[in-house]
Amino acid sequence: MFKTGQKVVCINDDFEPWVFDLYRSLPKKDKVYTVRSIGMGRSNPKFSVNDDAEIKLTEAEFDIMILLKELLNPDDPHSSVKQELGFRSERFAPLQEDSVEEEEHELVGVGAGEKEWEPQPAGR
Numbered sequence: 205m206f207k208t209g210q211k212v213v214c215i216n217d218d219f220e221p222w223v224f225d226l227y228r229s230l231p232k233k234d235k236v237y238t239v240r241s242i243g244m245g246r247s248n249p250k251f252s253v254n255d256d257a258e259i260k261l262t263e264a265e266f267d268i269m270i271l272l273k274e275l276l277n278p279d280d281p282h283s284s285v286k287q288e289l290g291f292r293s294e295r296f297a298p299l300q301e302d303s304v305e306e307e308e309h310e311l312v313g314v315g316a317g318e319k320e321w322e323p324q325p326a327g328r
Contacts, residue, residue: 210239211299229275238273245269268293
């Protein structure tokens with residue numbers, strides 16, 4: 205499970221064609237994001253078109269949805285509750301950050317251990 209403020213990486217950016225009509229911003233595979241909010245939402249919706257050519261949501265599954273700090277989207281037009289369109293949590297994995305010991309590397313090269321060069325006063 206994710207928590208607010210956690211860094212995550214997108215592992216699935218394969219979206220159905222209808223998603224591109226509703227969302228303004230979509231995550232990209234292998235890109236890192238920050239969880240802004242976690243909540244319940246709908247996924248895998250099924251739609252129908254009535255005689256007036258209106259698209260109606262007929263069914264959907266409930267899922268854990270996340271909102272990302274880096275991406276903002278409009279509210280779900282098929283919901284009576286004002287709720288921003290989010291993303292299924294399965295599309296993301298926690299970012300595996302290296303431990304401090306692994307991140308600390310000493311660079312050693314030519315002149316290692318020598319004193320830094322300092323300009324000498326004129327006249328010497």
